[in-house]
Amino acid sequence: MIIAPTFGVAGNFLSKEKRADLPAEVINEISKVTGFVRTLDIVNKILGYIPIVGIGVGVTRVWIQLFEPTSKSMDTNALVRGIIEILGLGLLLLIPDILITAERHWVAK
Numbered sequence: 001m002i003i004a005p006t007f008g009v010a011g012n013f014l015s016k017e018k019r020a021d022l023p024a025e026v027i028n029e030i031s032k033v034t035g036f037v038r039t040l041d042i043v044n045k046i047l048g049y050i051p052i053v054g055i056g057v058g059v060t061r062v063w064i065q066l067f068e069p070t071s072k073s074m075d076t077n078a079l080v081r082g083i084i085e086i087l088g089l090g091l092l093l094l095i096p097d098i099l100i101t102a103e104r105h106w107v108a109k
Helices: 016-021 024-049 051-067 076-086 090-108
Strands: none
Touching (some): 024 090, 051 090, 076 090
């Protein structure tokens, strides 16, 4: 599968209290999975910027949102992003992605 679901990243399911009760090995494994999913998400976004490749990424993104039973809820942003990528306009998403990343970086500090 090309697209890794960005919903349900392992660390987001656990509250701070529940994480405090887990052994260090389990927390390390959760961190590895979370990092891997984030890396796949970044790779998929980069591939979506390339017009021909972006069509395949967009189709996969839309397919997951519409037809995968594992999706707990419809992610409208992913659906719109997939449609834009299918149209070959994925490169237009580069500027909003950079702005959102910069904003998250500065807010985190």
